[in-house]
Amino acid sequence: xxxxxxxxxxxxxxxxxxxxxxxxxxxxxxxxxxxxxxxxxxxxxxxxxxxxxxxxxxxxxxxxxxxxxxxxxxxxxxxxxxxxxxxxxxxxxxxxxxxxxxxxxxxxxxxxxxxxxxxxxxxxxxxxxxxxxxxxxxxxxxxxxxxxxxxxxxxxxxxxxxxxxxxxxxxxxxxxxxxxxxxxxxxxxxxxxxxxxxxxxxxx
Amino acid sequence: xxxxxxxxxxxxxxxxxxxxxxxxxxxxxxxxxxxxxxxxxxxxxxxxxxxxxxxxxxxxxxxxxxxxxxxxxxxxxxxxxxxxxxxxxxxxxxxxxxxxxxxxxxxxxxxxxxxxxxxxxxxxxxxxxxxxxxxxxxxxxxxxxxxxxxxxxxxxxxxxxxxxxxxxxxxxxxxxxxxxxxxxxxxxxxxxxxxxxxxxxxxx
Numbered sequence: 001x002x003x004x005x006x007x008x009x010x011x012x013x014x015x016x017x018x019x020x021x022x023x024x025x026x027x028x029x030x031x032x033x034x035x036x037x038x039x040x041x042x043x044x045x046x047x048x049x050x051x052x053x054x055x056x057x058x059x060x061x062x063x064x065x066x067x068x069x070x071x072x073x074x075x076x077x078x079x080x081x082x083x084x085x086x087x088x089x090x091x092x093x094x095x096x097x098x099x100x101x102x103x104x105x106x107x108x109x110x111x112x113x114x115x116x117x118x119x120x121x122x123x124x125x126x127x128x129x130x131x132x133x134x135x136x137x138x139x140x141x142x143x144x145x146x147x148x149x150x151x152x153x154x155x156x157x158x159x160x161x162x163x164x165x166x167x168x169x170x171x172x173x174x175x176x177x178x179x180x181x182x183x184x185x186x187x188x189x190x191x192x193x194x195x196x197x198x199x200x201x202x203x204x
Numbered sequence: 205x206x207x208x209x210x211x212x213x214x215x216x217x218x219x220x221x222x223x224x225x226x227x228x229x230x231x232x233x234x235x236x237x238x239x240x241x242x243x244x245x246x247x248x249x250x251x252x253x254x255x256x257x258x259x260x261x262x263x264x265x266x267x268x269x270x271x272x273x274x275x276x277x278x279x280x281x282x283x284x285x286x287x288x289x290x291x292x293x294x295x296x297x298x299x300x301x302x303x304x305x306x307x308x309x310x311x312x313x314x315x316x317x318x319x320x321x322x323x324x325x326x327x328x329x330x331x332x333x334x335x336x337x338x339x340x341x342x343x344x345x346x347x348x349x350x351x352x353x354x355x356x357x358x359x360x361x362x363x364x365x366x367x368x369x370x371x372x373x374x375x376x377x378x379x380x381x382x383x384x385x386x387x388x389x390x391x392x393x394x395x396x397x398x399x400x401x402x403x404x405x406x407x408x
Contacts, residue, residue: 137376149400156397159376160368167367171374172341193360196353200405 025050025060026074029067038120041067068121075117079110080135096143097202103139104165104194111169115178118170137162147202161201165194229254229264230278233271242324245271272325279321283314284339300347301406307347308369308398311340315373319382322374341366351406365405369398 014022028050032041043064047054061067088094089102111118141158149157168190169178218226232254236245247268251261265271292298293306315322345362353361372394373382 152393153397153400156393157401159372160397160401163371163376164364164368167371167375168363171371172363172367189356189360190363193357193364196357197361197364197405201401203407
């Protein structure tokens, strides 16, 4: 019996060697980004670093922007897992206010680590890819919907709180300011003022 | 008596014809931006549109990015005038909370009108030029300093509120979403949720 010409159902899982190849390429790209900055991550340089042919890099990512998007997808996926099924208050099970605070603290730490990547993926002609890849906006919309915020302000406030959280690291702080900031931890001043902001927006 | 080799004091005012030339170029660039979008604003196209030589455009702006920065400087200057010396509550004389609300409403209207320009000036490798050109961050820092916000959170909250205000139009909303929004006015939902946000952050 022949296989159907147009197979339905789930897409075929990635072959084991293709998946391994993908991980090797992503790790190489991540290392280059950390060591030399986004400008040095090119298709050619990545092929050389990972020890594969240029054709492999091209088939996998399509373009330089495709490298950054794949890296972002990969990192965002790990982050989302913690929010969707990790322990509370970042994961499910805590009150909306506590989840907003915990999400903000975790997200600030994430953006400190990934700021070069996040900025490299910014496209001045389209809204931030973060808006598509990141779960921040829908997550905030869901959490605010379980508070006393009036329905007519839910969309606006979710968007403005998303911006309040991600904007400083995506737009306003310079590389030098980010580098001067100590490793993000409980003492991080941005995380502390995020908590202050949420406590003021959702008192009681 | 000879003029000093290194003249002190105010820079010499722009010659009348140079100033006129500058205005003609800025108006032409603004019209091109509105009609065709940022991609079509190039050094050559601007020279042709304004009916001047390429050398004039080059001496004036230096580069394509220089055109956008000059346009932004010009628009921001007009906006700042209203905040610094216009009538309250946008101008001086009202309570900090009322000035924050009024500034946000005016700024959202400004960003709706200038969003193509603001995004064209975004540089993925540096913080937003808005952070240098715009007065939002220092203005918010000053206004919050006159409220009950604890001193240790002033810098963080000023940065996060700046992002909450400018981020949606600079980062998250697509061109299509901005185009769908009716002319900004008292009914603008983003401006209304900005007011809700400020009233929650500064109750009483």
